[in-house]
Amino acid sequence: MSxxxxxxxxxxxxxxxxxxxxxPSGAEYENYQFTNLDQNAGTWKPILLTSNDQIFIPAPxxxxxEAYLSELKTMKTTLASASSNAVYWGCNPIIRWNxxxxxxxxxxxxxxxxxxxxxxxxxxxxxxxxxxYFPFAHPPYASRAFAYLSAAQFDGLIASWHYKYKYNxxxxxxxxxxxxxxxxxxxxxxxxxxxxxxxxxxxxxLGAMFPLEKEFLKIKAEEMQKNLISSGINVSSDIIAGDSLxxxxxxxxxxxxxxxxxxxxxxxxxxxDSIANAALARFGWKWINQESPVRPVGITPKFGKVKMWNVxxxxxxxxxxxxxxxxxxxxxAVEELxxxxxxxxxxxxxxxxxxxDGLGTYTPPGHWNRFATDFIIQYKMNPIRSARVFAYLxxxxxxxxxxxxxxxxxxxxxxxxxxxEGFKTSLGTPNFPSYTSGHSTFSxxxxxxxxxxxxxxxxxxxxxxxxxxxxxxxxxxHFRFDCEAGLEAGKKIGEYAIQKALVDGxx
Amino acid sequence: MLKKYxxxxxxxxxxxxxxxxxxxYSQTPAxxxxxxxxxLCIAAMYQNDSWNKYWEGILLRDNKNIGTLSRSNxxxxxxxxxxxxxxxxxxxxxxxxxxxxxQMAGTSGFQDLGIFTKVKVMDKSAFQVFTAAGISFPIxxxxxxxxxxxxxxxxxxxxxxxxxxxxxxxxxxxxGSAAYLHRxxxxxxxxxxxxxxxxxxxxxxxxxxxxxxxxxxxxxxxxDVQLExxxxxxxxxxxxxxxxxxxxxxxxxMDMKNxxxxxxxxxxxxxxxxVFGSVSQVIDGRNVGQSQMITGGITxxxxxxKSTAQ
Numbered sequence: 001m002s003x004x005x006x007x008x009x010x011x012x013x014x015x016x017x018x019x020x021x022x023x024p025s026g027a028e029y030e031n032y033q034f035t036n037l038d039q040n041a042g043t044w045k046p047i048l049l050t051s052n053d054q055i056f057i058p059a060p061x062x063x064x065x066e067a068y069l070s071e072l073k074t075m076k077t078t079l080a081s082a083s084s085n086a087v088y089w090g091c092n093p094i095i096r097w098n099x100x101x102x103x104x105x106x107x108x109x110x111x112x113x114x115x116x117x118x119x120x121x122x123x124x125x126x127x128x129x130x131x132x133y134f135p136f137a138h139p140p141y142a143s144r145a146f147a148y149l150s151a152a153q154f155d156g157l158i159a160s161w162h163y164k165y166k167y168n169x170x171x172x173x174x175x176x177x178x179x180x181x182x183x184x185x186x187x188x189x190x191x192x193x194x195x196x197x198x199x200x201x202x203x204x205x206l207g208a209m210f211p212l213e214k215e216f217l218k219i220k221a222e223e224m225q226k227n228l229i230s231s232g233i234n235v236s237s238d239i240i241a242g243d244s245l246x247x248x249x250x251x252x253x254x255x256x257x258x259x260x261x262x263x264x265x266x267x268x269x270x271x272x273d274s275i276a277n278a279a280l281a282r283f284g285w286k287w288i289n290q291e292s293p294v295r296p297v298g299i300t301p302k303f304g305k306v307k308m309w310n311v312x313x314x315x316x317x318x319x320x321x322x323x324x325x326x327x328x329x330x331x332x333a334v335e336e337l338x339x340x341x342x343x344x345x346x347x348x349x350x351x352x353x354x355x356x357d358g359l360g361t362y363t364p365p366g367h368w369n370r371f372a373t374d375f376i377i378q379y380k381m382n383p384i385r386s387a388r389v390f391a392y393l394x395x396x397x398x399x400x401x402x403x404x405x406x407x408x409x410x411x412x413x414x415x416x417x418x419x420x421e422g423f424k425t426s427l428g429t430p431n432f433p434s435y436t437s438g439h440s441t442f443s444x445x446x447x448x449x450x451x452x453x454x455x456x457x458x459x460x461x462x463x464x465x466x467x468x469x470x471x472x473x474x475x476x477x478h479f480r481f482d483c484e485a486g487l488e489a490g491k492k493i494g495e496y497a498i499q500k501a502l503v504d505g506x507x
Numbered sequence: 508m509l510k511k512y513x514x515x516x517x518x519x520x521x522x523x524x525x526x527x528x529x530x531x532y533s534q535t536p537a538x539x540x541x542x543x544x545x546x547l548c549i550a551a552m553y554q555n556d557s558w559n560k561y562w563e564g565i566l567l568r569d570n571k572n573i574g575t576l577s578r579s580n581x582x583x584x585x586x587x588x589x590x591x592x593x594x595x596x597x598x599x600x601x602x603x604x605x606x607x608x609x610q611m612a613g614t615s616g617f618q619d620l621g622i623f624t625k626v627k628v629m630d631k632s633a634f635q636v637f638t639a640a641g642i643s644f645p646i647x648x649x650x651x652x653x654x655x656x657x658x659x660x661x662x663x664x665x666x667x668x669x670x671x672x673x674x675x676x677x678x679x680x681x682x683g684s685a686a687y688l689h690r691x692x693x694x695x696x697x698x699x700x701x702x703x704x705x706x707x708x709x710x711x712x713x714x715x716x717x718x719x720x721x722x723x724x725x726x727x728x729x730x731d732v733q734l735e736x737x738x739x740x741x742x743x744x745x746x747x748x749x750x751x752x753x754x755x756x757x758x759x760x761m762d763m764k765n766x767x768x769x770x771x772x773x774x775x776x777x778x779x780x781x782v783f784g785s786v787s788q789v790i791d792g793r794n795v796g797q798s799q800m801i802t803g804g805i806t807x808x809x810x811x812x813k814s815t816a817q
Binding site: 428 | 568571608609612613696708710753754
């Protein structure tokens, strides 16, 4: 008997030892050769920059100069073959910065806990480090952070491509063939460093969006810029010029950010009540938060007033009114919800959970950024193509959020748990009105843009958007009409983004 | 007298189960009792486990959107004396959960099948040493990532326990046990979650648990009644804390200390039956509910093969 016990002990010990699995914290990809270099990308039309040389970058020293040769010499002393840093940042740091943004969204996507007296504290941009920490990165907040980051990266890279081909400082490995870059050698001119532009912009934009992370972002950006030198990609003057270009572009974006209306989006109770009462007077209903204690103000009642990227005005994409509670159309939707609670299939339960992307996660906008990342890797895109994908995707997603929130607070439609006595759900009901569904609007806009950028993936994207939309019905937190109206509006909003992309010179 | 006494300890195959956030801390193999060869014990147990406060990390709080969380566990059990020194046990709880506050739907269904074996490795007058090993695993497709209304942790658990018992004149006993519960992983229905950073996977690690308990018990009324007081502690060996105002998730480090009282009655007017009850209270914890648990059950024990029963 003791022999068997010994074997059992050994088995337990072995399975304990083998259980420390490392799960992926981001996309795992091999460094790849870019499909192409988009040599004319310096002529593409930027989003906010008025011209590609709006931020001035001086001409570099020639590669024959003392200064350059000395930089090259210094670089050689730091050359490290495929360090863990080099492997992490890889050939396309756009991917990593997008992941960092998702990570921060998930970290800050927590709703404030109630005080002992039943009131709720609010995060304060002026005191970000006092609980509840600023920001509360709910889906609207996250969508805006992704949009600013991605659009600024795109503009920064257009400007960098412009200077690269204007000044034509050859890639380091061309000047000195003894240098073997860690990544696939590309013939992209090295000045200013595109990597340094990305690092500087990402640090500045994300630092403004997540002020408590400034130190962390500084470390990341500096680590990445150093890595460009030790990987045999750039010399220090490439980095300095790239950093300065990136900071200049970030400034343009942050100027827009301070006056885009976001600062007013989270209203006080008085404003929130007046918005609710306006809907009550107009339609005869208003949404009321069902938590205990009741949260007196929903998430960003005025996010619908935030400045849009590509849609001329938010009213132009506002859906028509939802069915009146008690009407036939309404009753059909109610019966459907009840039937899902009674007999939901395993597949439906999984869809509800798969797309939930609720508190503590990267939000639905983050989910679509992840899909885009996978496509970018699959299609071996270079950094500027990748930035373009994220820019149009995330501008559309934020516009979708703005439109959806406009509709949510204009119609102020109650959630199923408010209108259906005793109704229980398998997903938590979010703290904002029902009509239209955020998941549906975000997803339709994202799927439309991704289908344009990756035409071969259209079927997949459409299926995902439909699933994401339906998931909210299976979870019991949206009526089908919330979702259908959201999908329709999202599609229109995606089309607006495509209209811009069609004329930016990239296709 | 001696015969009757042996019969009683033979019956005793079960003691406590603790359910917190869907973890079944089975202590069934923790007692220091064995059945005779060829004897079968059938038991049925009902437990009500409820809490209205829980530890979010180390912060004890209430949550009106949960109100009181209740779990009802219906636990059938079979135990069999393979030999005089080796017993095997099997359990299969049916669990039902609900929350009195908020709008989240409760769940119900069969949870994990547990199979345990207990071996007496030393028997020297008043001292006895046992080892118990077991495995449990989900037998339905319940969602572990639905805390705190989940049925269980959705993981395979391998437990190894050592039990030491000292009995004084067949009247008073002390028992101590130490166990290591190795838990594998669980599958969530999402492929992204946050555990001190982003994780892009459907698989969640469930922390292993180190568990200790100590019990003091006695036999009264000519061994018709068994009384026992128990203190126990469970320490998660890894895992994260529930973030502020966030939902718990299976990756959390779950610790607790609990005290329990247990009574069991073997009616002398009938053969092979016993009824028992226990109350238990979690007095300290981390990422678990401040649970209060009431258990009641009945056991019936009989020899299957007459020739080997004695």
